[in-house]
């Protein structure tokens with residue numbers, strides 16, 4: 001029998017070997033993945049022919065399924081990742097800056113396109129998808145989807161904050177804020193209305209949507225204050241408080257998970273909530289469960305319930321011990337194209353765990369930190 005010390009050393013050696021393998025893989029894969037993303041952005045992306053400048057296509061595929069459209073949600077999330085890279089200094093190339101400026105301009109145009117959800121001032125911002133030349137999509141669809149304007153606001157707020165820090169507030173006021181304000185006004189006025197969820201299937205209230213709206217309003221209020229747009233600050237703050245309160249109502253206390261949708265007739269175990277935890281990750285908020293931080297007791301309990309729901313339903317997971325990692329999908333009841341495990345959700349599980357590890361390493365303990373008691377449950381960083 002090996003001694004504990006030998007076992008421990010073997011574990012540490014294996015962990016280091018694994019971490020070196022991950023670093024090497026990331027170094028090779030990241031540029032390939034990024035080139036793939038940029039290939040799907042007009043006008044010059046190799047897969048995006050026909051897309052206007054700054055428009056992200058979902059896929060060049062035109063049949064089975066037909067995905068040659070631009071989705072507000074997906075485009076915002078793609079650009080959020082690109083803007084994060086630019087503003088963190090990971091890629092400061094002028095070509096990326098140009099792509100970001102083209103996004104701002106393309107979304108200014110898209111917001112004004114009248115569509116089946118309405119006009120810019122009567123609900124049209126909740127329209128989920130458009131043709132890649134920004135003509136409205138007039139076929140039947142699950143509309144509206146109210147996470148799109150919130151996610152776009154978050155991407156644009158990150159860029160705006162960077163511009164302010166880099167002495168370019170005038171560009172924020174003239175070009176970014178007018179687009180942002182329309183989205184924030186839409187979120188502030190409509191968060192308490194139902195809409196379709198991120199998978200475009202269930203019409204009700206949805207945790208991912210509410211969580212995205214909370215982040216957008218909280219950050220939007222801070223930005224408005226920073227650029228002197230004081231008239232909207234208290235309205236956005238009030239609605240941010242209300243969305244944060246509403247987020248708590250999705251929790252299922254007996255089963256220990258965040259119910260994805262208020263409707264839909266499913267169990268409610270869904271990647272929806274885990275993706276929300278990653279979207280709203282803020283290392284400064286430590287393990288706050290009110291904002292569902294990745295290392296919070298609630299988010300970790302939710303993660304376990306979600307992952308366990310796929311152990312017995314996917315053949316690829318059969319025979320894997322109950323304490324080992326498995327492949328996950330959108331939600332266990334999924335039947336779209338047969339309802340399969342998905343790389344995107346499986347890697348998002350590891351993203352939540354990495355986010356949690358970041359905080360645990362920073363605070364030097366696994367214990368939950370009860371460091372604030374605000375009546376609204378808000379962390380100082382998110383006030």
Ligand SMILES: *[C@@H]1O[C@H](CO)[C@@H](O)[C@H](O)[C@H]1NC(C)=O
Nearest residue numbers: 097098101163166167168171
């Ligand atoms: C501000 O940002 C815009 C958009 O990228 C750019 O065109 C402009 O040159 C910038 N102005 C300054 C003073 O940096």
Ligand SMILES: *[C@@H]1O[C@H](CO)[C@@H](O)[C@H](O)[C@H]1NC(C)=O
Nearest residue numbers: 191192193194205242245246
């Ligand atoms: C509106 O907000 C109230 C208070 O949080 C909540 O009870 C209700 O379910 C919400 N409705 C929708 C459709 O968001």
